[in-house]
Each structure stands twice: as structure tokens, then as C-alpha cells.
Amino acid sequence: MNRAQGQFSDLSHLVLPRSIALIGASDRADSVGGRTLDNLLAHSSYQGKLHLVNPTRSQVRGMACHPSVKDVGTPVDVAIVAVKADSVLPALEESAALGTKFAMVLTSGFGEVGEEGRRAEARMAELARSSGMRIYGPNCPGLNNINARLGMTFSPAYRFDQMPGPIGLATQGGGMGRTIIQAMARGIGTGLWFSAGNEVDLEVSDFVHYMATADDIKVIATTLEGVRNGPRFLEACQHAARHGKPIVAMKIGKSEYGMKAAQSHTAAITGSAEVNSAVFRELGVTEVEDVDELVDVAALLARGLPTGREKVAVFCYSGGTAALAADKVGQAGLELASFTDATTATLQSQLPPYAAISNPVDTTAVVLTDPEIGYASLKAVAQDPNVGAVIYPIPFDYGEVTTTAARSAVRVQQEVDKPIVMVWMSDKLGDGYPVLVEGGIVPARSVENAVKAVQRYLERGAWQSSHDAAWRPGALAGKPEVAHMGDSQPTPVREHEAKARLKSAGIRVPRSRFVAQQQDVAKAFSELEAPVVAIKIVSPTITHKSDVGGVLLGIRTADAAVAAFEEMMRTVAQAAPGHALEGVLLEEMLEGPFAEVVIGVHRDPVFGHVCTFGLGGIAIELFKDVSRRLLPLTPQRARAMVEETRCVRLLKGFRGKPATDIDALVDALVSVSTLVTTTPGIEELEINPLAVLPQGGGVVALDAVLNLGNDKQ
Template identity: 30%
Template sequence: MDSLFAPTSVAVVGASSVSGKIGNTIVANILQAGFKGEVFPVNLHGGSIHGLAVVKSIAELNRSVDLAVIAVPRNMVLNCFKELIEVGVRSVIVISAGFKEVDHDGWLLESELAELARKHEVNLLGPNCLGLISSAARLNASFATGNPLPGKIGFFSQSGALCVAVLDWAMGAGVGFSKFISLGNKAVLDEAAMLEYLGNDPETKVILGYVENIDDGRVFMEHAARVSMKKPIIMMKAGTTPAGARAASSHTGAVAGSDKACAAAFRQSGVIRVDRLDDLFNLAKAFSSQELPLGPNLGIVTNAGGPGILAADACGESGMRMPTFSPDIIGDLQRMLPGYASLYNPVDLLGTADAESYGRAVRIVGHDPGVNSLLVIVAPSAGLDLAAVAGAIAETAGEIPKPVFCCLMGRRNSEKAREIFASAGIPVYDFPKQAVRAMDCMYRYAAWKGRPPRTYIIPERDVDGARDVVESALRSGRAELVEFQARDIVTAYGLPSPESDLARSGDEAAAIAGQLGYPVVLKIASPEISHKSDVDGVRVGLNSAEEVRAAFWDITARTQRLRPDVYIAGCLVQQMVSPGSREVIVGFRRDRQFGPLLMFGLGGVHVEILKDISFRLAPLSVEDAGDMVREIRSYMLLKGVRGGEPVDFDAITDVLIRMSCLAEDFPEIYEAEFNPVLVSAEEALVADARMTVVDPGPGGATVRGLVAEPE
């Protein structure tokens, strides 16, 4: 995409001689940025714009151009695009708005633009976008106000207005960019394409992104997983609440997917997610200026006790640790500091500290082999020369092969000190928690990069047998498979379950119970009843034929009275599982953008009340499955407390992986749930199952047309 980010020629279609119009601003920005290539303003009326001769039509260009920027009314965009293709354009930025974000006609027009771009292999950015800025090429092909400083941060955003705000903030804060990209409606080039390009861009050290939706989640994950192994990706995803999702849809014409699926996608592909814009750039400052720490151990040097305590609290809330210094380091500190100063972590230099004491303390603590990174806190005090302190810290930090961060509290009289830190590549934060948060993210990212490769297992299963069940359900028009119907799929996928059989009368139920052995469980069997508890449709601990017969008639009569509209097939008679078993839930729902989203948590009613659930996207690795189990707050209940036996975690992992495989094998299964899965020290048994099927083919109810929002 060099023709987009490093063109040798640019045509501005819709250039204007009227100051303040978008077509005028774009030409002015290109020239003011110092672009060295050829610039061709295109306008029907001719004349000159900013000293450049105007070309009256695209055809009069009479040559191919690397990049064209279109800023004309919507109804003219398509013809301009076709004419640009005729003259051999390589990349096009469509600034113009009024496409899928507005109405159906706009959606059709945008679709035609995208089809033409793909057919003729033209890079299309937008429409409805701000444009882009490429620092190395000295190109500002946007209608933003001002040019950012060059830097190592690559930024892309789906919101043009947010681009303007971020650009203004960055210029005020002295933050520089390698690339600055407004994606707009993402007709062709989207966040995945930007990740791929910025991942290979030598000018970019860290990638930032703001998105409101991700159209093709699988492609995004593939790109993100590959790029995040080379450089950090920090992203903010809007539309995380139902209100935000509706706003995102009206703003961009996009349909927001499940936020839980997006969170799982980011986690599994190594993307660092933030919820606030200040976090986005606080992390960008850290990643773009410092190397990754080799461990979580943080040394703190301060001249005030309160901020040191705040930093210690922030460490306690994160994965960072505050190690005890070695005896040699403590001895060195003791010799240089007053007798009443704190020699331990954090080191408190007291309010009388000066530039020399800061420099010496940073040098001593930074050379402790047990310290992986260093946070220096500077609180203003009477007579303290902040610029001199900054110079001493910057000079000393250059001798330490570890990340060094600074917290410079207070804004008045600190600008010179901040400039010194910026020149030395030391990120500066206003408060200790911001700095610790950034350091923690860097450590966790380093740990993620260094983790061993994932292990994927494809278990043996009877796909044809399961397909017979699914296709039979689709032919009969059934949308839901409840337990007595879904158990054939459970068996086909090698999932152990308690022995059971369907009984159509009380006598048949008693006979089956006698074969299975007492005690047994009875459950109502109806294709129209998903949650048996709604009709009090379960009896447990039945120990005789008389109890089984009575339970059968009680369950079926109650169900018929409460739900006279449903078909009752009978009752499922099931072997009773050990009373020491614990209940968990394993399930998935198909997200429209990312595919099957798997869930795990405590089963039964706990999942609805406690909502203690972990999520991952299929396909699931062995490591992902293990993380899902350990992630829930109730993990210790499964591990065993007060002498209780731990459950068989390998068996749970096996159930999760087989569920993941089922989700991948059958796009017809929109959602599935095993609840409960009864786990003990010896096994994990699927005691109940339900599935929803849809026709994903032409003419059927597509999975993408359904709302996927697991609660």
C-alpha cells in the first residue's frame, strides 16, 4: 500500500479555491506538510488553488496517479471513481459522506464502490472519512487542522470526529505519529488491513486503534495474532453497552456484535484493550518510548511518602511486585541518604531531595538485579529545581538497561522538565497509578509474547451421526433440540453422560429405572420446554419403582396443566450421579462477527444469578480451556476447599474442547448448552443438553441475521 502511504503523486478531486471548504483545506494540508511529490487539484472551473494550476477533469490528468482524494457530493463520487480507474489510479481516499451511514441508497452506492475497488485492485479508504497523515512521506491528505509531530505511533480510527479530537490533543501534548488514519465506513480497507500494514511498517513501533464494529472477526483475529507478536496493539472498542451499540449503528451503519466476543477476540489475539481514551495514549507513550521489562519487579524512588504509597497500592491492584532490595543496595542507599530517610522499596528521599540525590538513588536502585523496571516520582517542593532533577534522572536512566518511567506531579513550572524527559524518551505521567498501569500492561504483554505455542486437539467424533440429527431437526422445522433429542449429538462427540432412556409411561419408567439401578432422576421430555425448572419438571433421588411411577404421573400431569399447548413425549429416566459432584455449565453462542463464543461457569441457577462466567472464541486450544476454568471467581470451589477433593480438570477441559469442535463442525447449530455438567474427582458427565439449530444456507435463516448477546 505504498501508493496510499508514500505516493509520488496526489490528485485532489473536488479541490476548491474557497477558503474553509474541505477541498481547499486538503490541498493546503498537503502543501503545508511539505509533500515532495506532484499535486494535482481537479475542479471543473479551472484556475489555480494555493499556487497550483487546476486540472479541469480527471481525464485531463492524462497520466496515472498513485493517490486520489475525492471530496465531491455523494452523487458524483461513483463517476469520479470510475474515471480515476480509467487513468490508472492505485489508491483512493473518499472523504465524501452520505453512504451506508445515511440510508439504503447510500449503502447500495458504497457497495458498488467497494466492488469496483476490489475488481480493479484499488486501495479504497473511506468513504465518510477524514483522510490520512503519513509522517515519513510528509503527507497530510486530510481536512484536519494542523500537522502532528512525527513519531512511532500508528493510529487508526473509525470515527473521523474522534480523529480530530485526538489530533488536537496530541499536538498539545507533543505526541507524534508515524501514520494517522481515518477509516470511515471501511468499504474496503478496514482495521485488519491497517494492522497488516502497520505491523510491517518500520516507522511504527506501537499500533493504536478505535473501532465501533469489526466486520470480519476471524480475519481480524488472524492479523492481530500475527502482528501482536511483533509490536503491541492497543485498541478501544466502543458500543459495549446496548445504548452504545445502537449509537454505533446509527453513526456508521454498522451492527455491533457481542462485546464479550470482542473481549475474547482481543484476549486471544494479544490485543491490549482499554476503555478510556487517556489510557489509550498513556499506554502508547510507554510502549513507544521504552523497551519491555523482563519481569514484574518494580523499584520506586520518590521524594514524598504519599505518592509512594499510592504507587504501592497501584502495584497491589496489578500484576506488578515491589521486591525487597538486596543488602548491598540497601547499604549503598544508607550511605547516601539522611538517617531518617526510607531505604526500602519505595525509597523516600524526603522533601529536601535535590537533583544530585535523585540521580544517585536512581543509579543505585536501577542496578539492583532484582529490579526489572523503575518508577521515579517527583513531587514539587519549595526550592526544588524540576528541570535539574529531570536532567539528572534522564542522564542516569541512560546508564540503566531497564525501563524507566517518571511521575511528575503538578503542572505549573514543569514544562521544561517534561521537555527534558520527552527528549530522553522517558514517559511522564501526572499520577502514580497511570504509570503503574502502563508498566503492568507492558509486563503482561511481554509475558504474552513469551508464552509457548498453543496446543490444538481434534478429538475423535462421529460427525455423520451428529449431522443426521441436525438435518432431521431442520427438515422437521424444529428450531430447538432439548435433552432427549440432543443426547445423540452428545454421544456422537464422545461426551460422557449418565445412562438414560426415554419412558412414555409410568410402568416403562419403572422398568428402565430397574435396569439402570437406583437411585434415578426423572425429567420431563418435551421439545418445547427448554428449562425444566419452569414446570417443576425434575425429580431426583428416586429409590423404588413406586416412587418412579408416582413421579412420572406427577411431572407429566403438572406440565400438562401448566403448559397445555406443548407436546409431552414422556420422561427421561437418568442414572443418579454421585452426590459429591459439582455443577458447571459449558455452552456456546454464535456471534455474528467472531463466530462461536464459548462460555464456562458454575452450572444450575448459579449461572443466572452469579454470572461468574468466562468466555473464549472457537477454536479452543488446550491452554485456552484451562484458562477458562481458572478464570472464574468460583475456581477455588472446583479446586476444593476445607478438605474437599478437587474435580477432574482434565475432564472439564475435554468437554470444552469437544464443545468447541462441535461449534466449528456445525454452523447450523446457533447455540448449545450443557447444563449441568456434573464434575467430580473422577469424571465430568453431561447431565443435560439443549441446542438451537438454524438453516445457514441460501433461503434459510442465516446465523448472521440473529442477535448474539450472551448474558
């Protein structure tokens, strides 16, 4: 349904069209066409040409009305379609024939309601492909270019929500976007809002790509129910990163309940929450959990981009509140700054002797009675060279004295080029609250929210300073791993064949022999010349061999191996009836100390191949201590995967245990990545466990699962 990755249209004439045709213009104030016309005429500052289309009227609101869009006679930049669902396709066909650049379908009743609607959307998508006319929607509230005061929308709230600002917003649903727009009540404006609806053609990725280079947008915010085209999303986010434009995203549909709601809302593909989050981290997209957090983080990033190394100061006139804020800073893994001697001396000279002048700062109530002391002490803290951000909670409303404190904070923020993150904690919004709002500070509503916003802010800075700008996900290279298998089932590869592929990729595997008949077991055992042997069932359809009695360990003699063969074939046949049992694999057992880890790769249907790393055996399922990356892996990215897990402490040696060969582990991760990205058709590859030996000993793949696409053997 979507265009290929890399083909992004210029949306400038969608965002600010020179000519608009409103198809379905109406005098009825409560109709979609009537409300849209009212927003264009009465509540916008649109200077371009406006053509009205309605087959039943010669005039609407005193303006001439065409019976059909083809009667406009000249191509238009945007056709806004506000007619009933059964009239949408004819209107789009006529718009395309006219040479229209963009068609915006406000009408609902398509893919979100059933199969008939999905068929109509498929025809829309084909029309967009064949004609070159890009389609926005359907089932959307329109487009709000608030910085240009242009509302191509039927929303009655548009006339009230017109605060320009540095935030650019791309959403799939309409209601959530309006919530974010109305954060203007906290002092931050959303200058541009795309609401994509069912994304039959244009999608969130297109809007992110456009805003990456829009001069009036400093931060891109998005809410996503699903990503329809993974490669396009990856390219759009990388485009934003190359231009230093931060993205803040809220993904809806992480739980089973959320996924069902998202699918019924816009028929979106929600995808795996874990994979989505991993992809966001890779791309430098700041993921948030709710609307409050999205607004707090976007507003903070709009003030400027951090390095990620900044330390925090807490400034307050309530000792208990200062302690709470410092505690939250510590829980978030942030670091309180140590003041310079000069700052400490300044605070000592300004504040009473019973004030706390180390970080966190408790000024006591003196700042409420003497506003100049509040201003001077806050400025001293904010100007300290060791301080990168100041968190300033206002715990209660004290009328005029609190208002004075808010004025001091705004004054300091205007004079200091560091973020002062204000927190208005009281449910009573006194006169000091609008002072902060009008000063553009965007107060958080809780200490936890403020600290979380600072944490996300610094994480974005750390990513910016450490990411590899030259790296590109494999999905963007048009390689075979991004092909979709549809409903076909992958073909499993036998363990010894999978290990042969690993060995060819440079990953050490145990010596082994495949045996199909019991009479060949003794000979195979002798050929191995191993002191201890493991015997495993060989079946193309049994993945978890130990669950059905398909693994026996510690075999030390040929006679024991022969007996193990007979026992295993009988046991597995009873435990897993119907599976083809082809024989057994005799494999040397690894002796000596080693740590067990997992390296797994699977093809995500949206983003392509994803690598997962974590502790081996059942521990990966029990503790879920894993890291994930898109392929291909570089040595730097592979090492980062290992370092960000908690189990890295075990690998480095914990409580007397020997340190393991992490360098060899990193090499194995890169080798697996190379194998997958250069071998067509790999759906899944898992090494579980991979034995990581003590330093210098390397790694050994003790077990391997490989599944291939049916068309790529």
C-alpha cells in the same frame, strides 16, 4: 462488503503515494477541497505528482486543473475525493476506469445517515471488488503520514500536529484519533494515522496488517466502534503478533448507550463487549478503557517489550506519595522488587538515615536540594538487577528544584535500559513538566494511571512469553462455523439426542430412556436399574425445563415415576401453553460429591464459535465468573480457561472439600471444541451442569442444550 480473510493489499502506495489526484480541488479556503489542497501544498513535504480536478475551474492556486479525473490521462496511486455526496460515485467510477490504485473518500452523508447512503456504499463496495481499486472511507478525515510529513486530510489541525513518532494509529472515528495525535504534547509522536470512517472497503484490519511490518512503527494503537469482518481482524492481529508488534485497543460501545452512539456515528457493528475482550486477550491485544490509558500504555510499549516477569520499584521524595504508589502496585497485582545488598548499601551511603531505602524508596526532600543525590539514588534503584520498571511520582511543583528532579530522571532514563514511569500529579504544570516531555518520558497524570500502564505493559509481556504461536482460530480456517445465519432461527435438538452426540464425542452422560406414553414409564424405569431417577420434560421448544415444572428429582420407584409423568405433563402444559410436549426423559441421578460447572459454546456473528466456562447452575449468571476462548481449544488453552476463573479454588478443593478431576474437565473442554469444529451447523451447545467428580472420577454431562442452524441438521 469486505474482502475475504487473508487477502490483504499492499498499502505502501496509499501511505506514501507517487501520484495524487485531488478531485474537488478548490480556491475556497474553508472548503474540504481547499483545506486538503492547502495541507498538501503548504504543510506537507510531498515530492510526488499532484493532479488537480475541478470541472468548473481551469486553474486552482495557479496550478492547471483537469475537468475530470479521466483527463489526467495516466493512472494515479491515490485519488482524494472531496466533492458533494451525489458526485462521489461518478468520481469513483472514473477513477477506477483510469486505473487508480486507491480512492480516499472524504465526503460524508452515506451509511451513517440512512438507507439511501447504505445503498450508495454497497455500490462503492461492488466497484472496489470489480475494479481492484481499493476505497478508503467514506466519511473520514483522511490519512496522516506524519513520519513522512504528508497530510492527505482536510483537517485544519494537521499543520499543528506534526510530531513524528513510533505510534501507528488506526481509528474508525476522526475526533478520537485527533485526541490521540495531540498526545504529542506529552512527548510521544504518532507517526501514522489511518482514520477509516465507514470502512466500505478498507478497514482497520487492513491498516493493522500494514503497520505490523512498517519499520517506522513500534506500537499499533486503535480505537474501535465495531469489527466488521472478524476473520480479517483475527488474521491482522496474528500477523502483528508474529512480527512482535504490540497492539493497544480501546473498544467503544460496551454499554447500551455506547452501542447506540457507535451505531449512529459510523454504522459500526459493535458486537458483544465480553466476546470482544476475550478475543483481544487471546490475540495479545492490550485493551484499555480510555484515551489516557491508551497513550500511557502505547508510550510504555514503544520503549521496548517486557518479559512479563519484571518487578517494580517505587521512587519518590514524598513518603505519603510513595505509600500511595506502593498501595496501587499491590492492588494491581504487581510485585515490588527486593533490592540487592549492593543497591541497599548504595542508597544508605547516599541518602540521610531517616530516608526509607527499602522498596518503596522515600528519599525525603534531600534530592530537591542536592540534584546529584537525586540522580545517583534513582540510577542505583533503576540499575538493580531485580527491578524491571521504576514508578517515580512527582507530587507537586516546587519550581526549580522540581525541574532539577525532572532533569535527573531524564538523564537516568537515557542511561538505563528500563522504563522509568514518571507521574506529574500536580495540576500546576511547572517548568519541570516540559523537561519530562522533551526527554521523551511521556509523564502520566496520576499514580493510578501510571500503575495501570505498567500492569498492561507486563501483561503484554506475559502473553508474549506464554502464547501458542502455532494456534489459529477456527474462523481463519474457512470452516462452516463462521457462516452467518442471518435472521433465521436455530433448530433445538432434544436433550437425549444432544447427549447422544456428547457421548459419541467421548463425554460421559447418565444412562437414560425416552418415554412418549405413560404406559411405558414403568418398563423404562426398570430397565435403567438406577436407585434414583430424574424425570425431565422433552420438548423441542422448552430450554429451561425447571422454570416450567419440567424437572422432578429423587424418583425411587416405578409407581412414583408413573405418577411423576402424569403430574409433569399436566404442570408443564399449564405453565408453558403452546409448546409441543413429546414425552419425558428418565435418567439416572448421579450420587456422591461433585462440583457443577458450565461449558457453553455459541457462534458469535463476528468472530465465530466462542467457548465459555464457569461455575454451574445459576451461579454463572449470578457471579459472572467465567472465562472465554475462541475455538478450537488445545489442552493448554483449555487448562488456562479453568485456571483463570475464581471458581478453580473450589475445583482444587476448598476448606476440606475433595479436589475434583480437573484433568477430565480439560479433556471435556477439548472434546466439546472438537465436536463443534467438526460438526457443520452448530449454533449453540451448552452443558449445564457438567458434574466434575473427585480426582480420577471423570465428568458427567447432566444436562445439554444443542441448537443447529436450519440448513445443517
